[in-house]
Amino acid sequence: MTDERKWVKARIRWLTKEEGGRQHQILPGTRYGPLIFFKDYVYPRGETWSSDIYTEKIDENNESVIRLSFLVEWAPFELMTVGREFGLYEGAQLVAEGVILEEDV
Secondary structure, eight states, X not given: OOOOOOOEEEEEEEOOGGGTOOSSOOOTTOEEOOEEEETXXXXXXXXXXXXEEEESOOOXXXXXXXXXXXXXXTSOGGGOXXXXXXXXXXXXXXXXXXXXXXXXX
């Protein structure tokens, strides 16, 4: 089975532990699947989507350029447009904020 999902490039800033972010950073080179919420989208009651993230490194400013998709093929990929801002969550905890830089990577 091939992966038909849309992938984008995004820049994110990981919140520090002091800002309420993760206790420990994710390891560069791993995949990660937090919930994703786009800042300008009104979600229907109960709707949530898991993301699929691949990051190669986290710089000294706690920032990463990542490959980003939804975890499933039937997600609202039309939301993944250049300039759209989003938050990444573990449950109710915001762990990173980002913006989409480039589509179809």
